[in-house]
Amino acid sequence: MKPATNQYSMNIIPNIVQYQGSKRLLAPHILRHMPARFARFVEPFAGMASMTFAVAAHGRCGGFWVNDLNAPLVDILRAAVQQPQALLAEYRRVWEQQFSWPDGHVAHFYHVRENFNSGEQTAANMLYLLARCVKGAVRYAQDGTFNQSPDKRRHGTRPEKLEKNIAAVTTLLHGKTAFSALDYREVLEQCKQGDIVYMDPPYQGVSGARDQRYLAGVDIDEFAAALDGLNRRGIDFLVSYDGTRGSQSYGRELPPDLGCRRVLLRAGLSTQALLLGKKEVTHEALYISRNLAGGWEQPDLFLAAA
Numbered sequence: 532m533k534p535a536t537n538q539y540s541m542n543i544i545p546n547i548v549q550y551q552g553s554k555r556l557l558a559p560h561i562l563r564h565m566p567a568r569f570a571r572f573v574e575p576f577a578g579m580a581s582m583t584f585a586v587a588a589h590g591r592c593g594g595f596w597v598n599d600l601n602a603p604l605v606d607i608l609r610a611a612v613q614q615p616q617a618l619l620a621e622y623r624r625v626w627e628q629q630f631s632w633p634d635g636h637v638a639h640f641y642h643v644r645e646n647f648n649s650g651e652q653t654a655a656n657m658l659y660l661l662a663r664c665v666k667g668a669v670r671y672a673q674d675g676t677f678n679q680s681p682d683k684r685r686h687g688t689r690p691e692k693l694e695k696n697i698a699a700v701t702t703l704l705h706g707k708t709a710f711s712a713l714d715y716r717e718v719l720e721q722c723k724q725g726d727i728v729y730m731d732p733p734y735q736g737v738s739g740a741r742d743q744r745y746l747a748g749v750d751i752d753e754f755a756a757a758l759d760g761l762n763r764r765g766i767d768f769l770v771s772y773d774g775t776r777g778s779q780s781y782g783r784e785l786p787p788d789l790g791c792r793r794v795l796l797r798a799g800l801s802t803q804a805l806l807l808g809k810k811e812v813t814h815e816a817l818y819i820s821r822n823l824a825g826g827w828e829q830p831d832l833f834l835a836a837a
Contacts, residue, residue, distance in 0.1 A: 544588050545699035547611060548658065548688050549667030550579040554731060554771060557815065558585035560796050561729070564769060564819050565591060570725035574598060575715040576732050579661075580608055587703035592727070595708040601669075602712035603647075603657035609710040610654040611697045619697060621655035623690040626662075630686075640664075640681035648676040662687035715749070719757050727823075728761065728768040734782060755786050758820075762789060767823045774798070774815040785818050792824035793817070 544558055554561060562585060571594040572586045580597050587595065599605050610618040625643060632639035640663050647656045661667060663681050670679040688696075711718070715732070722728055732749045761768050773782035774795060785791060795814040 544581070544585045545696060545703070546581060546584065547579060547607065547696050547700060548662045548693070550581070550661065551666050551668035552731070553579060553581040553667075555581040555585070557771075557796050557798060558582055561769065561771070561817060562586070562589060562591075564794070564817065564823060565727055566823075568592065569727045569767075570594065571596065571727070573718065573722055573726050573728045574730075575713075575718040575728065576600075576730055577605070577608070578731065579604065582729050582731070583708075584700060584703065586727075587707075593707060595704060596711070596718070597708055598711045598713055598715070598718045600712060600714060603652045603654065604669075605710050605712045606652075606654040607658050607661075608700075611700050612704045612708055612710075615697045615701045618654055618658070619690060619694055621653065622658050622693060625655050625659045626687060626690055636686060637681055637683055644677055658693075659687060662693075716753075716757055719761060722761065722764075722766050724765050726766055728766060729770075730768065731771040734773050751783055751785075755789065758785070758789055758791075762820065765822070766820075768820045769823065770818040772816050772818060774813065784816070789818075790821035790824075791818040792821075794819065 544555055546553065546555055558581060561582065565586070569592050572583060572592050573596040574580060574583050575598050577583060577597045577599045578601075583595050583597055586592060597605065597608055607618070629636035629639040632642070640660070643656055643659055647653075647660060660677060660679070661669065663685065664670075664679040665682045668679060670677070672678040715730070719728065732754060758768065758770070770785065770791070772785060784793065794817045796817055798813040798815045
């Protein structure tokens, strides 16, 4: 099956709130490597599901499976699709509290964070923390508690803007989407031919054995074995995994015997390098399973400008 060759604009791809690590900017280039039509789109490491939104916005398939081990993120997405008005009403209540909080809006953020870590892991609390935290970057301590700090310059996404964002997502996914918070291997075991599986797992090179953006890391050998299982069952997949910054590479490449085509997508200038006075371009690796890549025996490499 040939991939679609149309050009896409990120301007028609909705999002709910800012989320660090989102593939929204790269989505038009990732979409180019998917078929024009397929049965179902599966995201085992969905995060805030930017690729699901992109696939839905371009009408590639009629069914979706959104999964992430981080259950509160999945709760946001499920509520946005299935109970948008209830989510918006509760978010507005939490968001408006910060303006009358006795010790100010920053103290209010820490209050909500403490409640969240103490068990009040509602979709609205998670959404507020995500909307208010620094760079939309979810971070967790070793004990699994949310420990990111607030952006003291902002109050988070206004409810009016959030309502428009959620309305777009509801329209695209309502009645078409399953949600779960399972280990990725459980999801892959249930995939079938006709699915396109897109995976954006925790990267190897960001923060060692455990990336603080995630509740759990992913062992590369176990991950490669799971991909081999998809190959053996004839299930097509794409994987965003590590890449390069300037002349520096991060992590091991996926094994060549998987038969994937490896593409480097230009993700822009490295923020970390800019802070050090350097201009280094970041490229993220996209692995395309052998059937999607045309049955090539060996991985290939080319650069696509983002």
